[in-house]
Amino acid sequence: MPTSPTARPTTPATVWPARGRHVGPDAEGVLRRTLRQLKDSQVIDDFLEVPDAGGDLPERVFEARWRVPDEVTVRARLSLGPDLGGGREWTLLAEAEQPWDPAWPSPVTRFWPEYGDWDHDAATxxxxxxxxxxxxxxxxxxxxxxxxxxxxxxxxxxxxxxxxxxxxxxxxxxxxxxxxxxxxxxxxxxxxxxxxxxxxxxxxxxxxxxxxxxxxxxxxxxxxxxxxxxxxxxxxxxxxxxxxxxxxxxxxxxxxxxRPLPDGADDALTALREDWHLLTLEEELVQQRKLVAMYSEALESMTKSRDLYREAAERAHEALAAYRESAEAAPAGQQPSGTTRTTSPFQQLTRTLERLKDSAKGLRPAGTAQGNEDTDTRSADSER
Missing domain, CATH: 3.40.30 (Glutaredoxin)
Known part of the structure; x- marks a missing residue:
C-alpha cells in the first residue's frame, strides 16, 4: 500500500473539498448566471464575485453562502484558474458549522448547473x-x-x-x-x-x-x-x-x-477562513470591533515606545549636563599623589569607548588584524 513520506493534516470533518476542470467556453459567465439564478430562487442566501483590485490575479474567485437542514450555514469558495490549454481548473472548498452530512446537497450544484462542461476530474x-x-x-x-x-x-x-x-x-x-x-x-x-x-x-x-x-x-x-x-x-x-x-x-x-488534505487544499482552506469577503451585517460588525481592538493595542504599544524613548532622552540630557558641570568644576592643575580622585562622567565615557574599541578589535577579521600589524611594523622600521 502506498504511503506518504510526509504527514499532511487531516481534512476537517466540517470541510467538503472538490477539484475539477471546465472544458467549455465562458466558464465565468456560466458561474455568474448559475449563482444569480440560485439566489433569485432562494436556493442560496447570497454570492459574491471577489473583485480583482490590482487586475493581476491569476484566478477568479466566487463566494457563496447557503443553509442546509436544521439551519446550518455553509460557506463555500470556488477559485477558477486560467486557461492553460485543455480547460480551466476549478477548486471548491465548502465548510459548514457542523460536521458534514453526506445527505446535504453537493456544493458543486451551488455554483455549476446540474450538467455541463465543468464535469471533469482535474487530474485525469x-x-x-x-x-x-x-x-x-x-x-x-x-x-x-x-x-x-x-x-x-x-x-x-x-x-x-x-x-x-x-x-x-x-x-x-x-x-x-x-x-x-x-x-x-x-x-x-x-x-x-x-x-x-x-x-x-x-x-x-x-x-x-x-x-x-x-x-x-x-x-x-x-x-x-x-x-x-x-x-x-x-x-x-x-x-x-x-x-x-x-x-x-x-x-x-x-x-x-x-483523509489527509489533498495537495493544495490547505491554501484553499486558509483562503476560505481568513480571506472571506461575503459577510453579513453581524459579521461585519464583529470584524470592525476586532479591527478597533487591534488598532487600540497598536496605539497603546506605540505610546509606550514613545514614553520609553522620551525617558531615555531625558537621562541622556542629564548625563550630558552632569559631564559639563564636572568639567567646569575640575581644577586646572594635577592633584597631589596619594589623594583620592573621583571618577568624572568624562572618564566614565572614555573608559566605555575604550572597552567598545577593544571589543571591536576582537571582532575584527584575522586578515585585517594581520594587515594592521604589518603596517605598524613597517612604520616602526621606517622610523628607525
Whole structure:
C-alpha cells in the first residue's frame, strides 16, 4: 500500500473539498448566471464575485453562502484558474458549522448547473458523474489506472469490472445512487470483460485486486488511516439497473474515513477562513470591533515606545549636563599623589569607548588584524 513520506493534516470533518476542470467556453459567465439564478430562487442566501483590485490575479474567485437542514450555514469558495490549454481548473472548498452530512446537497450544484462542461476530474480529465470506460490499449489503460491511484486525494476512484457485456440497464452510472454529498467526487472506471487481467496487473503496486464481476475502491496516495483493501472490495456488482447497494456502502464508508488534505487544499482552506469577503451585517460588525481592538493595542504599544524613548532622552540630557558641570568644576592643575580622585562622567565615557574599541578589535577579521600589524611594523622600521 502506498504511503506518504510526509504527514499532511487531516481534512476537517466540517470541510467538503472538490477539484475539477471546465472544458467549455465562458466558464465565468456560466458561474455568474448559475449563482444569480440560485439566489433569485432562494436556493442560496447570497454570492459574491471577489473583485480583482490590482487586475493581476491569476484566478477568479466566487463566494457563496447557503443553509442546509436544521439551519446550518455553509460557506463555500470556488477559485477558477486560467486557461492553460485543455480547460480551466476549478477548486471548491465548502465548510459548514457542523460536521458534514453526506445527505446535504453537493456544493458543486451551488455554483455549476446540474450538467455541463465543468464535469471533469482535474487530474485525469474523466467525468465526475458518468461512466468512464477504460481505453482499449493496455498501455493507456494501465497508465490511467496508476495515475488515478496516485491522484486520489480530491476524488474517490472506483474500478468496476463487467463480468459480461452489459445492455443499456447495465450502463447506469454509480453516481445516481450515491448520497448527494458524494456526487461529483467519485470517478467510476468501467473495465470490459476481457480487461480483468490487465486491470489487476496495473493495480498490483497498490496491493489491490478487482474480483471478477466486482469492484474495488482505490485508496489514493497517501491512503487514509484505516484503509484495508478487503473492506473496500465488492465481490459482485449486479449491472442490471438495480442499485449496487454493496458498492454504494463501500464508497460511503471510504469517504467517511479520516483523509489527509489533498495537495493544495490547505491554501484553499486558509483562503476560505481568513480571506472571506461575503459577510453579513453581524459579521461585519464583529470584524470592525476586532479591527478597533487591534488598532487600540497598536496605539497603546506605540505610546509606550514613545514614553520609553522620551525617558531615555531625558537621562541622556542629564548625563550630558552632569559631564559639563564636572568639567567646569575640575581644577586646572594635577592633584597631589596619594589623594583620592573621583571618577568624572568624562572618564566614565572614555573608559566605555575604550572597552567598545577593544571589543571591536576582537571582532575584527584575522586578515585585517594581520594587515594592521604589518603596517605598524613597517612604520616602526621606517622610523628607525
Amino acid at each position: 480529465g474523466l467525468s465526475l458523474s458518468r461512466i468512464n470506460t477504460l481505453p482499449e490499449d493496455d498501455k493507456d489503460a494501465r497508465r490511467l489506472l496508476r495515475d488515478s491511484g496516485h491522484h486520489g486525494g480530491w476524488c474517490v476512484h472506483v474500478v468496476v469490472h463487467e463480468a459480461m457485456t452489459t445492455d443499456q440497464h447495465g450502463r447506469l452510472p454509480l453516481a445516481r445512487w450515491l448520497p448527494p454529498g458524494l456526487r461529483h467526487r467519485v470517478v467510476e472506471h468501467r473495465a470490459a470483460p476481457h480487461q480483468l487481467r490487465m486491470v489487476n496487473w496495473a493495480l498490483r503496486e497498490f496491493g489491490l485486486e478487482v474480483p471478477r464481476g466486482g469492484a474495488v475502491v482505490l485508496p489514493g496516495t497517501p491512503a487514509p488511516s484505516g484503509y484495508d483493501s478487503e473492506d473496500f472490495a465488492v465481490r459482485t456488482v449486479f449491472l442490471d439497473g438495480s442499485e449496487p447497494a454493496d458498492l454504494v456502502a463501500a464508497v460511503t464508508r471510504f469517504a467517511a474515513l479520516p
